[in-house]
Amino acid sequence: MAAGTGSGPGGISIRALVKHYGTFEAVAGIDLEIRRGEFLTLLGPSGSGKTTLLMMIAGFQDATSGDIRLDDRSIVAMPPEKRNFGMVFQGYALFPHMTVADNIGYALSVRGRPRAEIAARVAEMLELAQLQGMGARLPAQLSGGQQQRVALARALAFSPPVLLLDEPLGALDRKLRIEVQEQLKELHRRLGTTFIYVTHDQEEALSMSDRIVIMRAGRVEQVGTPEELYSRPRTEFAASFLGKSNFLRRDGKVWALRPEKIDLSVATGQATGGRLSGRILSMAYFGSVLKYQVETAEQGQIEVDVDAWRGGGALPVGTAVGLDWSEQAAVLLGS
Amino acid sequence: MAALTLRTSGWLLVLPLLGLVVVMFAGPLFNIFWLSFTDPGPGLSNYTALAERESLRRLLWVTLRICALTTLFSVVLGYCIAYAMTHAGEGARQKMLLLLLISFWISVLVRTFAWIMILGRNGLLNNGLMSAGLISAPLPFVRNELGVLIGMVHYMIPYAVLPLLGAMRAIDGRVMAASRNLGASPAQTFWRIWLPLTKPGVIAASLLVFILSLGFYVTPAILGGGKVLMVAEYISVQVLITLKWGTAAMLAVLILVSVLALLALMSRFMKLSAALGGRA
Ligand SMILES: Nc1ncnc2c1ncn2[C@@H]1O[C@H](COP(=O)(O)OP(=O)(O)OP(=O)(O)O)[C@@H](O)[C@H]1O
Ligand SMILES: [Mg+2]
Numbered sequence: 001m002a003a004g005t006g007s008g009p010g011g012i013s014i015r016a017l018v019k020h021y022g023t024f025e026a027v028a029g030i031d032l033e034i035r036r037g038e039f040l041t042l043l044g045p046s047g048s049g050k051t052t053l054l055m056m057i058a059g060f061q062d063a064t065s066g067d068i069r070l071d072d073r074s075i076v077a078m079p080p081e082k083r084n085f086g087m088v089f090q091g092y093a094l095f096p097h098m099t100v101a102d103n104i105g106y107a108l109s110v111r112g113r114p115r116a117e118i119a120a121r122v123a124e125m126l127e128l129a130q131l132q133g134m135g136a137r138l139p140a141q142l143s144g145g146q147q148q149r150v151a152l153a154r155a156l157a158f159s160p161p162v163l164l165l166d167e168p169l170g171a172l173d174r175k176l177r178i179e180v181q182e183q184l185k186e187l188h189r190r191l192g193t194t195f196i197y198v199t200h201d202q203e204e205a206l207s208m209s210d211r212i213v214i215m216r217a218g219r220v221e222q223v224g225t226p227e228e229l230y231s232r233p234r235t236e237f238a239a240s241f242l243g244k245s246n247f248l249r250r251d252g253k254v255w256a257l258r259p260e261k262i263d264l265s266v267a268t269g270q271a272t273g274g275r276l277s278g279r280i281l282s283m284a285y286f287g288s289v290l291k292y293q294v295e296t297a298e299q300g301q302i303e304v305d306v307d308a309w310r311g312g313g314a315l316p317v318g319t320a321v322g323l324d325w326s327e328q329a330a331v332l333l334g335s
Numbered sequence: 336m337a338a339l340t341l342r343t344s345g346w347l348l349v350l351p352l353l354g355l356v357v358v359m360f361a362g363p364l365f366n367i368f369w370l371s372f373t374d375p376g377p378g379l380s381n382y383t384a385l386a387e388r389e390s391l392r393r394l395l396w397v398t399l400r401i402c403a404l405t406t407l408f409s410v411v412l413g414y415c416i417a418y419a420m421t422h423a424g425e426g427a428r429q430k431m432l433l434l435l436l437i438s439f440w441i442s443v444l445v446r447t448f449a450w451i452m453i454l455g456r457n458g459l460l461n462n463g464l465m466s467a468g469l470i471s472a473p474l475p476f477v478r479n480e481l482g483v484l485i486g487m488v489h490y491m492i493p494y495a496v497l498p499l500l501g502a503m504r505a506i507d508g509r510v511m512a513a514s515r516n517l518g519a520s521p522a523q524t525f526w527r528i529w530l531p532l533t534k535p536g537v538i539a540a541s542l543l544v545f546i547l548s549l550g551f552y553v554t555p556a557i558l559g560g561g562k563v564l565m566v567a568e569y570i571s572v573q574v575l576i577t578l579k580w581g582t583a584a585m586l587a588v589l590i591l592v593s594v595l596a597l598l599a600l601m602s603r604f605m606k607l608s609a610a611l612g613g614r615a
Contacts, residue, residue, distance in 0.1 A: 090509070
């Protein structure tokens, strides 16, 4: 679908990219191919270098070394205004002294386009962002969600081949966020623009992306589709950052095991079924799932998710239980 | 109930001070106002003299012109300084601020005489130029309008820089980055984003400098060498030498009303307390 490859503008290739702040290495050698038209998410904990990487792609930070190529042309030394990338900033950075319409028309206006063309494009973008009738307002007269849409419309008004988004939904409340997530995805599908999206919200990353780049301390930990990353994490960090995971250790090897892939059964008498046995330490109720912490002798605490609609209600703390899972459920890490 | 007593007791506390202000400030002010209508005789004669007497009109014109030029140069130079300070590193900015404040704190008298030593007939500049063979006779830098302007602009620059610096430091750097990202060159970004966003600071700085210039006394008196007469010096001459108190009072009222009008104008653009350095 959207993740096309090959010709057409909007493919970015990043090679051995490094950024030092003084002696501190914020980006420590990143290689990444971003395909034309894909929705790529940079996911990582605070301080892992997501914004720094994005700012280097946008041209606001100089790379210490390495190369950034757009469709096989190096852009690493190009000033930001020449790169033609749209960007939605953390906090939106709308022009506070300009109306919504002037904000959206800015990119065309600085390119010296005729007034009529700008007006037509602004009207089109206002509609796309569902901001009809708000063109004459100032940014301060808009709600957070509306400001976010203005920022998006402004960044897309000049039809950039690539759109960079730095935690665009960070300031919105949860409900609005989910709504805007869907609108963003829909927009991406419709425009075919390459989206590079920064977030540290793993659910957002899973639900929106074609591919996710998990970052850690200025490096790429793992790249893949949400499904690949979730079902075949390669490191403990990747497994625990994207979703929850138990880690089973034996003979110096480590396996990741997702809580929802474990079957939990009540032990009958002396005989416990399954690969591990233990006792329920605590339980938390999350509406659709029950999360149990099970204390086992061999592997310590194991988290087990059980669909709440299964079984006959919650098991009391202290119940002896057996844990079982299918062969493929436990993923050997480091492979 | 408690709030009420607190309020009344609060008023009681400021009452002595309030009395002092009324007696020491409002009283003389009223006296000046009164004088302007009654001295030498009752009526509007002091005010109609403005229309009749060429010398008074010239006095006002010179004052306005010098104030306007001072404002222009101070704000333009102040804008450059504030811009450099905003974009300097933290350490450099602190040093620049210190230099600015030092010149702010030195007495206006000292600074004015320092300019005489630099710009006078036998001053540093003329001596330097002559010994370098660039000029044969001293250039008249002081005892004229140029000298007054140099001295006043020098004095006013800190007043222009401070509100401008406040306005510039309040600008979100991401807004500037957004402009570049949307394809604007650095020059376009300056004219279309930076300058409009600092406009309130420019207005505040201009009004502040203009208002302060209106009442300037020492610098024009010394650097003008008696040749460049501004309102404040003229008033002092009327009061101390020619004893025409009515004319002096009329001019004082005129300045006071102009300043109040300018402040009213300013308050339409921004919160006055913020422009004058306070908060909220
Ligand atoms: N201008 C700077 N000078 C020095 N260090 C910096 C600068 N900008 C960022 N850093 C450091 O570089 C590292 C990466 O910062 P970056 O802003 O890229 O993180 P991030 O992944 O975007 O984090 P967050 O999720 O909190 O936004 C951090 O440790 C940060 O302290
Ligand atoms: Mg960031």
